[in-house]
Amino acid sequence: MVLYTMSQKYESYAVNRLKEQGIAHYILPAGKNTINLFFGKCECIQVIKLLIDGSLSQLSPEKDFILGSLLGYDVCAQCTRYCEQLKKKSA
Numbered sequence: 001m002v003l004y005t006m007s008q009k010y011e012s013y014a015v016n017r018l019k020e021q022g023i024a025h026y027i028l029p030a031g032k033n034t035i036n037l038f039f040g041k042c043e044c045i046q047v048i049k050l051l052i053d054g055s056l057s058q059l060s061p062e063k064d065f066i067l068g069s070l071l072g073y074d075v076c077a078q079c080t081r082y083c084e085q086l087k088k089k090s091a
Contacts, residue, residue: 023039051066
């Protein structure tokens with residue numbers, strides 16, 4: 001699975017390319033003129049649709065951990081990040 005943050009003006013081009021290739025995708029607003037484009041296997045995109053209901057910066061530590069793992073980030077680094085987020089949350 002891939003997460004690509006891009007200018008909103010390229011959204012239709014990117015979506016058309018993904019559709020032509022039969023690649024599942026999901027789009028969320030990122031900023032004023034940007035979007036977060038998730039694409040990859042249908043199963044992964046389905047999880048993202050169920051998991052994320054708002055801004056990526058507002059994810060719970062658990063959801064952030066799952067997202068990072070799905071994106072293929074280093075699992076040990078994700079564990080460290082998760083623990084640090086829990087410490088901040090409880091402080």
